[in-house]
Each structure stands twice: as C-alpha cells, then as structure tokens.
Amino acid sequence: MDPEYLALGIMLAVLLTETKKKKKKKRLWTRSWVARRGELGMSVLLTELEETDRKGFREFLRMSVEDFQLLLGKVEPLIKKTDTKMRRAISARQRLSLTLRFLATGESFRSLSFQYRIGRSTVGLIVMETCQALYNVLKEDHMKTPTTESEWREIASGFEDKWQFPHCLGAIDGKHIYIQPPANSGSSFYNYKGRFSIVLMAVVDANYKFIYASVGTQGRMSDASLFGHSDLRSAMDRDLLHFPRPEPLPNTDLIMPYMFVGDEAFPLRSDLIKPYPHRNLDHGQRIFNYRLCRARRTVENAFGILANRLRVFLTNISIEPDKVTCITLAALALHNFLREKSEAYVPPVFVDREDENHRVIAGTWRRGGDLDSVALSRARNATTTAKDQRDLLKAYFQSSEGSVDWQEDMI
Structure with missing residues (x-):
C-alpha cells in the first residue's frame, strides 16, 4: 500500500476515535430563571x-x-x-x-x-x-343535580320566595365559550356569530348556582337542538329526575306540574315553560312574560357572574375542546363553592336587582361583558297540554291569589 494513503487512513481513524470520546454536552434540567x-x-x-x-x-x-x-x-x-x-x-x-x-x-x-x-x-x-x-x-x-323530591322542592321554594314564580325548578339557557378552532375541524365549531366555540347549557337555581351543566357541544348547535340532544331531556322524558308530582298552585285548587323556565328557543313542554311569542301580545300574556322573565333572569345573571369573576370565559381559550370542557366544569363547581362560602364573590350591586318599585337596576357585571347567547331556533310543535298549562299560569298571575302589586306597572 502506498505510504501516503496509509498515513491518511491512520489520521482519519484517530480523528474518528477522538470524536467518539468527546463528551456529550450536558443537558440542563431547568433554565436559570x-x-x-x-x-x-x-x-x-x-x-x-x-x-x-x-x-x-x-x-x-x-x-x-x-x-x-x-x-x-x-x-x-x-x-x-x-x-x-x-x-x-x-x-x-x-x-x-x-x-x-x-x-x-x-x-x-x-x-x-x-x-x-x-x-x-x-x-x-x-x-x-x-x-x-x-x-x-x-x-x-x-354541583350536584337534585335527585329527590325534597331537593327539588327546596329549589322551587327559592323561586317562589325570591322571584314569585311557583313550581319553578330552575332557569335554563345556553351560552358560547370561545375557542381556537381545532385542527381539521372544518365548520363544526363555527357559530352564527362567525367565531369558533363550544356550547354550555346549564340550569340555575334562584341563588345563581348551577345545578346542571352540559358542556362541549359544537358551537353551530342552537338552544333547541342542544336541549333536544341532551342527557337532561332524556332524563326528563324518562322521569329519572324525580320531580315532585303536580300539585295545586299556592292558595288555589289549580293543579300544576313543576317545571323549568327558559327563553323562546326552548320547546314548550309541561316540564319546561317559555314566554309567549313577542308579537300581538294581549294584556295577560304580557303579565305572564314579565313574571317568567323575573325568574329566568337568574340564569342570565349566573352566566354574567361566571364570566366576569372567572374571566377566562371572556377570551378565546387556546386549547383543545375536551380540555375546555374540563376547565368549564371546574369553573362551574368553583363558582358554586364561592357562591356558598363567600359574600365578597357576588357583592349586592354586582347582579341585577330591583328598586323599591321593582324596576330592574342592571348589575355591574353587565359592564364587563357576558358569555354570548346561543342562536335562537324557535322550537315548535308544543303539546296542547303544555299550551293549556301556560294559559292556566297566565290566568293565575292575573288572579288575586297569584298577582303581585307591581306587575301592572312593569308592562
């Protein structure tokens, strides 16, 4: 072999050996700061x-x-x-x-x-x-959904005492939680406001506490569709929630089921009542809508408190939808915990309230923003029984047994 090639081979071998012997750069476990x-x-x-x-x-x-x-x-x-x-x-x-x-x-x-x-x-x-x-x-x-008649009666008592709406088991509504669009999700989470979201549907008691929540539905769903596909509706249809049996309204012999209250987007059922459509209303229908609105305002205020105390809900949450669901459930439970334990969490001026003449004074949470409502898609095909039930309540709210002194001034 040519001595020149031999020397070159030896030199390369030495270089390779030295390279292997070099220690790897030490990896730092943490940065200095x-x-x-x-x-x-x-x-x-x-x-x-x-x-x-x-x-x-x-x-x-x-x-x-x-x-x-x-x-x-x-x-x-x-x-x-x-x-x-x-x-x-x-x-x-x-x-x-x-x-x-x-x-x-x-x-x-x-x-x-x-x-x-x-x-x-x-x-x-x-x-x-x-x-x-x-x-x-x-x-x-x-954050436990009631499962016994006594637990539901306690909630109904709160609505009757605070909001003068008998047989009410909770106020229901749906709100958008804004997220960054997931990869390859197309328009699944794209809502009617041109943003990406998941939907929170919740039921709230008379004290702004969440007693039921369903989170994670894609943002394109309406309130009616959201309720129609929920486990809440399934449980109501199968009578698994153990609502109290129908009973007379206070001071009357009019038998009335217990029910949730919702807005126009929800279906009218015997266990879920909503306002009369806002067109060509007669006097009694305006009275009924006012009385229902007072009870339903609890869910609107609960969402407002949640979003302004836990302001993550006023942002676009930049993580995967399933993780946003986990965060939301934790926040709802935390809201209820603080609502029970801390007066400072919801100061009196923070929520909507009424003056001595029962005119609404807007809560300060409204200045800070709210979760956006789900798009309306009016539910139809209400049963005759549910319509008759609403008419009975309308008559009751105009009677001496069921009226309140200030309602005529509010319509």
Missing part, C-alpha cells in the same frame, strides 16, 4: 399579599385567604407531588394559585410561565390536572 422560582416567583408575591394585603389577595385570585386555604385543603391530596433527588416538586399551593390565576384572568400559558417561573408545558399540565381535581372534590357537595 426557572431555578429561581422560590426566590422571585409569583408564590412569593402571593405570600406577601396574604400577610400584608388581603384585599389584594382577593383581587388576585378572586377569593379570600380563608377560602383559598379551605380549597387547598380539599384539593391538595390530589395534586401534591413528591420531591425527587433531581429537583423539588412544585407545591400544591403553587399549583392551585396558578390554576386560579388562569381562571381569573384567562392569561396564556406562556404568560403564566414567566410569572410563575414554571416551564410553559408544565403550566399546561398543572392547569389541567388541578381543574380535574377541583371538579372531583367539589362536584358532590357543590
């Missing part, structure tokens, strides 16, 4: 607010220190992680505060990543895990 989370992260500010500015704490997380600690005690066993030899786990307190901040503001995962000094992908995992945990620990006590 993330590593300083314990010194400068948002958890430091949260502790400072807790100790020196409790009003600021409430504005930061939309709840008091006491409510936060109570909630942390409930959810910590489900979200607490174990330290490893390589790194310390992110605490349950940080995980909960991060998730509550996301719900309260709707800030992007990237923005929260810098605020909390946590990697962006980890922020996403924390939010989803914590939302699922929140729903799991709160749903039984704070």
Whole structure:
C-alpha cells in the first residue's frame, strides 16, 4: 500500500476515535430563571399579599385567604407531588394559585410561565390536572343535580320566595365559550356569530348556582337542538329526575306540574315553560312574560357572574375542546363553592336587582361583558297540554291569589 494513503487512513481513524470520546454536552434540567422560582416567583408575591394585603389577595385570585386555604385543603391530596433527588416538586399551593390565576384572568400559558417561573408545558399540565381535581372534590357537595323530591322542592321554594314564580325548578339557557378552532375541524365549531366555540347549557337555581351543566357541544348547535340532544331531556322524558308530582298552585285548587323556565328557543313542554311569542301580545300574556322573565333572569345573571369573576370565559381559550370542557366544569363547581362560602364573590350591586318599585337596576357585571347567547331556533310543535298549562299560569298571575302589586306597572 502506498505510504501516503496509509498515513491518511491512520489520521482519519484517530480523528474518528477522538470524536467518539468527546463528551456529550450536558443537558440542563431547568433554565436559570426557572431555578429561581422560590426566590422571585409569583408564590412569593402571593405570600406577601396574604400577610400584608388581603384585599389584594382577593383581587388576585378572586377569593379570600380563608377560602383559598379551605380549597387547598380539599384539593391538595390530589395534586401534591413528591420531591425527587433531581429537583423539588412544585407545591400544591403553587399549583392551585396558578390554576386560579388562569381562571381569573384567562392569561396564556406562556404568560403564566414567566410569572410563575414554571416551564410553559408544565403550566399546561398543572392547569389541567388541578381543574380535574377541583371538579372531583367539589362536584358532590357543590354541583350536584337534585335527585329527590325534597331537593327539588327546596329549589322551587327559592323561586317562589325570591322571584314569585311557583313550581319553578330552575332557569335554563345556553351560552358560547370561545375557542381556537381545532385542527381539521372544518365548520363544526363555527357559530352564527362567525367565531369558533363550544356550547354550555346549564340550569340555575334562584341563588345563581348551577345545578346542571352540559358542556362541549359544537358551537353551530342552537338552544333547541342542544336541549333536544341532551342527557337532561332524556332524563326528563324518562322521569329519572324525580320531580315532585303536580300539585295545586299556592292558595288555589289549580293543579300544576313543576317545571323549568327558559327563553323562546326552548320547546314548550309541561316540564319546561317559555314566554309567549313577542308579537300581538294581549294584556295577560304580557303579565305572564314579565313574571317568567323575573325568574329566568337568574340564569342570565349566573352566566354574567361566571364570566366576569372567572374571566377566562371572556377570551378565546387556546386549547383543545375536551380540555375546555374540563376547565368549564371546574369553573362551574368553583363558582358554586364561592357562591356558598363567600359574600365578597357576588357583592349586592354586582347582579341585577330591583328598586323599591321593582324596576330592574342592571348589575355591574353587565359592564364587563357576558358569555354570548346561543342562536335562537324557535322550537315548535308544543303539546296542547303544555299550551293549556301556560294559559292556566297566565290566568293565575292575573288572579288575586297569584298577582303581585307591581306587575301592572312593569308592562
């Protein structure tokens, strides 16, 4: 072999050997600014607010220190992680505060990543895990659909006492939750306002608490279609909800079923009543519509409270629809929890109220925006029984037993 080629071969062999011996570049587990989370992260500010500015704490997380600690005690066993030899786990307190901040503001995962000094992908995992945990620990006590006659009667009593509408088991409505369009979804989530959304259909009691929710239907669905395909309608048709049996209206012998109240988009049924169509109304029909509107306003206000206290619902949520469903269910359960535990969550001026003459004063939530209603697609083919029932209620609201002093001034 030519000595020149031999020398060249040896040189190449040496170079290859040296290359293999080079150590791989050491991979950093965390970036430097993330590593300083314990010194400068948002958890430091949260502790400072807790100790020196409790009003600021409430504005930061939309709840008091006491409510936060109570909630942390409930959810910590489900979200607490174990330290490893390589790194310390992110605490349950940080995980909960991060998730509550996301719900309260709707800030992007990237923005929260810098605020909390946590990697962006980890922020996403924390939010989803914590939302699922929140729903799991709160749903039984704070977001359970009634299943007994006594539970339904308690709700009906609330509507009769507060809104003067007897035999009402809840107000029902549907709202859009805006999302980024999923890949390859076409027009499935495209709604009548030219945006992409999933739909939340809910039933609310007299105190603005959610007692039923169905989330995740594609945004192109109308209220009537949404109800028609829901498990709520199926349960009502099969009498699985155990509504109280029909009983006389207060101070009369008129037998009346118990029912939900809804707007024009819903079907008229014996267990779901809606207003008379808004054209050529006679005096009694205007009275009926006013009385029904007072009861139905509870669901409108509940959606308004939800969207303005947990402002993630005033944004385009940039994650997959199934994850938005998880976030929404957690938020509804959290809303009910705070509605029960905290007076500060819904100040008196925040919701619609009536003055001494029963004229409506708009709640301050209306200035901040609301979830958009689902498109109307008026349901037809109401049964004769349901129409007769509505007429009986119309007559009752004009009688001495069922009228209220101020209703003539409202129409």
